[in-house]
Amino acid sequence: MSAMSTTRARPPSRADYPVFRRITTRWMDNDLYGHVNNVVYYSFFDTAVNAHLIDAGALDIHAGAVIGLVVETYCNYFAPLAFPGDVDAGLRVAQVGRSSVRYEVGLFAADEPLGAAAGHFVHVYVDRESRRPVAALPDALHAALRALHDRV
Template identity: 45%
Template sequence: MPESNLKALRRTDFEYTLPYRTRWSDNDQYSHINNSIYYHLFDSIVNTYLIESCGQEPQKSPSIGLVVSSWCEFFAPLSFPDILDLCLCVKRLGRSSVTYEIGVFKQGSDSPAAVGGYTHVFVDSQSRQSTAMSPAVRSGLEALLVTVTGKL
């Protein structure tokens, strides 16, 4: 379970930021971003980073990351047409697994509207057997590794 200090996180607690312009379809009937959309946002920032900074090519890389656990804690509503900053760090880095933490901030705010994350286990893209992450992936993820913030 996430710790209560997640709400105290700030942008500076994260190593990588990706802007996101909300869409009308992100809103639910209550006129705020639907909870399920946050997991799309998490997937977007993690995979953008893996592609841009770790050399991952989803259809060609010999190994891929599969999500084995995920979580999210909400602090403030967001809605279209908000512009967001998705902020990413790595909390744990193992031989074949990585745990990410993601802060979702309304652009211009230093307090998170939500904080969540998930754990990837890298597997062979054909056999789906656990495998060590490649040196390029490990190096890229090490650049995001932090030791003090939020959940872990």
């Protein structure tokens, strides 16, 4: 049995992320406690990453030969988010593998300097038809990742 870590994660700052996407909260995002429910944070991660890739021309969700499947996701929560409000999702890439990418996302209430949440999101890129990992990430994806990572 492993011991629990005693080091508490700290909220990120906006300077930790090179790219931001704005997401507007919706009425249905709030739970009965009056804040955005924890599962919605993962939806924000998914929205931020995929919107960046679509806008950069690296992801065609309808007809692209290569798609990203989520194989891992994680989140630390620091402060509540709520409707109505805007969330700024900061994006960066922590690791690029042969067929995978680890994205890191910080969620910030609009105009707040420190993150309300921070986590990661790992995509394995696969052939749409076979669902097998690709031999190498497509060039368009590498180009889109350059804005998020200085070693791509």
